[in-house]
Amino acid sequence: MSAKSGRGLAAFALRTCTALLTSFAAPALAQRGPVFELQPGITIYDFVSVPEGTMTNSAFSLRFSTRFPTSLSWFTPVIGAVFLPYGTTQNTVRNTDAPTLFAGNIFSVVTEQKTSGWFTVEVPLLITHAPGAAASGSSRDYGRDLVVLPTVYFHLGPKALKEFGAVWSKLNVVVQLEQNLTPNPDAVGHRDYLNPVATIGMSLAIGTP
Numbered sequence: 001m002s003a004k005s006g007r008g009l010a011a012f013a014l015r016t017c018t019a020l021l022t023s024f025a026a027p028a029l030a031q032r033g034p035v036f037e038l039q040p041g042i043t044i045y046d047f048v049s050v051p052e053g054t055m056t057n058s059a060f061s062l063r064f065s066t067r068f069p070t071s072l073s074w075f076t077p078v079i080g081a082v083f084l085p086y087g088t089t090q091n092t093v094r095n096t097d098a099p100t101l102f103a104g105n106i107f108s109v110v111t112e113q114k115t116s117g118w119f120t121v122e123v124p125l126l127i128t129h130a131p132g133a134a135a136s137g138s139s140r141d142y143g144r145d146l147v148v149l150p151t152v153y154f155h156l157g158p159k160a161l162k163e164f165g166a167v168w169s170k171l172n173v174v175v176q177l178e179q180n181l182t183p184n185p186d187a188v189g190h191r192d193y194l195n196p197v198a199t200i201g202m203s204l205a206i207g208t209p
Contacts, residue, residue: 033207039063039174041201043084045094049195057090061199067106076106078124098131102147117155124149146181153203167204174203 043061046054065080081099088095104126112120126147157171178197185191 033067033069035067035069035205035207037063037065037067037080037203037205039065039201039203041174041199043197043199045088045092045197046195047198049192054092054094055090057088057092057094059084059088059094060086061201063199063201065102073108073111074105076108077104078106078126079103093132096131098141100128100130102126102128112155118159119155120153122151122153124151143184145183147178148181149176149178151176170205172203172205173200175200 039062041061041063042058044058045056047056050056062083062085063080064082065078067076067078069076079102081101083099084094084097087097104124106122106124108120108122110119110121112118126149128145128147129142130145131142152175154173154175156173157169161168161171176199178199179193180195181193183191183193183195
């Protein structure tokens with residue numbers, strides 16, 4: 001094979017690979033956002049499995065998130081933070097006003113089209129950076145975990161409150177159930193894989209859903 005034909009073949013291969021990568025990446029990068037969400041609510045801790053030395057307690061929570069929608073239903077990056085501005089009702093390790101930071105991806109399970117716009121279901125998979133989540137014996141205040149967060153949005157605003165104005169039309173009721181997939185072991189080495197955190201509240205979206 002001559003050098004000229006070799007260069008031609010290499011150029012053709014490069015163009016082909018570029019076209020394939022572009023055709024795959026273009027839909028994923030066709031963003032329609034970002035969408036900012038403010039979610040005030042009531043969070044309940046340790047109501048299924050109560051670790052030794054703790055007790056069921058609750059807190060007023062503020063969740064701020066920014067999602068970056070794409071044309072792929074399984075690919076919606078999200079970042080944000082959760083605050084407990086007044087701490088919790090019980091004096092446990094969760095009683096803190098330090099923020100929990102998170103980043104991950106949202107997987108859409110049930111879309112508005114399948115429910116006539118009444119509700120949607122999604123499952124975010126997140127990496128959290130949370131206070132009090134460091135391993136036992138660690139001197140660090142924060143620790144990282146992998147968290148799954150099944151979420152249901154009831155679209156109360158778009159379906160029932162549109163006549164009250166643009167802000168009310170974007171108001172949704174949100175129900176979340178958070179489960180830590182990488183819990184730290186307790187004093188005897190047991191890891192609690194069934195200790196969900198429940199949140200119910202409101203969600204106000206700002207941006208283009």
